[in-house]
Amino acid sequence: MRPRNTTDGIPEASIARLPVYLRALQSLADQGVTTVSSHQLAIAAGVNPAKLRKDLSHLGSYGTRGVGYEVDYLIYQISRELGLTQDWAVAIVGVGNLGRALANYGGFASRGFQIACLFDADPRQIGTRVGHHVVHDIADLERIVVEKRVAIGVIATPAAAAQQVCDRLVAAGIRSILNFAPTVLSVPPTVEVRKVDLSTELQILAFHAQRRALSELEALDVIDYPDIERLDPRAVSRADEPPDRPRRVAGVSR
Amino acid sequence: MRPRNTTDGIPEASIARLPVYLRALQSLADQGVTTVSSHQLAIAAGVNPAKLRKDLSHLGSYGTRGVGYEVDYLIYQISRELGLTQDWAVAIVGVGNLGRALANYGGFASRGFQIACLFDADPRQIGTRVGHHVVHDIADLERIVVEKRVAIGVIATPAAAAQQVCDRLVAAGIRSILNFAPTVLSVPPTVEVRKVDLSTELQILAFHAQRRALSELEALDVIDYPDIERLDPRAVSRADEPPDRPRRVAGVSR
DNA sequence: CCGATTTTGTGCACGCATTCACAAAGTCGT
DNA sequence: ACGACTTTGTGAATGCGTGCACAAAATCGG
Known part of the structure; x- marks a missing residue:
């Protein structure tokens, strides 16, 4: 069987x-x-x-x-x-540079997704048109989300507002959230959050770029750098944060 | 030792x-x-x-x-x-909606990254200002990238142009690429590509959303759906692609 | 100076993901 | 009709990532 x-x-x-x-x-x-x-x-x-x-x-x-x-x-x-044989209504919160870009993104990704509404908190934005949508007051979020049967929420707000917006999306019944704000969102376990994070991606690239640069340097110099160079952070170019080392004396650590 | x-x-x-x-x-x-x-x-x-x-x-x-x-x-x-104790020069190719949003992104992610130049292929864009940068002709990409010591390239072009742009970035010596275009880029093994893909993320959300919806439906109905429902694709709402099944007869397949 | 308490750093076991390699299953030419 | 060839689908081996659980290390109060 x-x-x-x-x-x-x-x-x-x-x-x-x-x-x-x-x-x-x-x-x-x-x-x-x-x-x-x-x-x-x-x-x-x-x-x-x-x-x-x-x-x-x-x-x-x-x-x-x-x-x-x-x-x-x-x-x-x-x-x-x-699940692309049905349409999914998407709400975008935040019509700053990124939100606008998303809203104008032709055909919104591939088929299957449809922008249902846009929200912003800024009174100067509310009522203006972005693409062929009017920007709604975020105060009306719950009502409109339910009305339009929105299934997916996109957060394109500043980081400071993201958690608050997220809470309201969840309260409105949305259980799929795409977060562009650089914050960790906390949600109940029934809600799925995916994040898209420019700065994280750049930092990962920087890590590997630095690694390449260092290994090329080591390949040029005949000298195999001892650990001293790594233990003295002031050897780097831009001392962004004087390391103010913690009290810790001679701990070579195992 | x-x-x-x-x-x-x-x-x-x-x-x-x-x-x-x-x-x-x-x-x-x-x-x-x-x-x-x-x-x-x-x-x-x-x-x-x-x-x-x-x-x-x-x-x-x-x-x-x-x-x-x-x-x-x-x-x-x-x-x-x-590698954030040094600055990284970033070039953005493509100043459409997304490219503009990236260029205007305050402080460009966190510290450590600096937009060095913008490029576009559209003559109407070239020479215009975006943020406090002038949009360069993509024809000058190699020269300017080398001049400005760009280390990271961001591709924010339409999918059709992405591979071509990527090849030129690689030719200009860039070995870290962040790709926003919905395409798989092919690069030599010395080059690292990371992709940020709105449509992929939405589709993953849709998958889980559908799964939730289905399991809730099954919880309501007492009947446990047999496989028939799954084998007949026309049962779904929006028949986007009439399935034109392949020749294959009764293969129950183990 | 010592013992209670806190919290790190890590050995270990488990589970998921990737890849190889091959049998099963089909096509195509003769 | 049959044999050579192609390509799928998957068992099995390996490797990587996660998280528990605990010893080692440090603080602090008395």
């Missing part, structure tokens, strides 16, 4: 890649490609073919051995799995 | 969290807090205290047992590890 095809439990990591596959497939479809092998699709999506196959196998057995995957059919299956 | 304090090899996952810790610490510092325990900081950063301690232990032994971490000192150490 129990055929259980695609009943449950796709790994998070796989889900996070499905949108990438979907885009690659759509691009192939636009080029008139009707069939694609896991190898080709994996290249287009920038992943390992085995990983791609395992990911897809979680949604069911939609390929044909010896041939590959039918592009349109796979697009449909992934879309369905991701 | 070999004290090797912080010589090498911090796990990627830890690095990705350091910026979050840094922000939490800066916020604490602003509130006048001078010392923090792993427990408190973990709450502020939204992670498990043990994970936090393990992450920090990769940079060295900067805590004091029985007390906690000195906020300023830890800020400094994390900043140094991330």
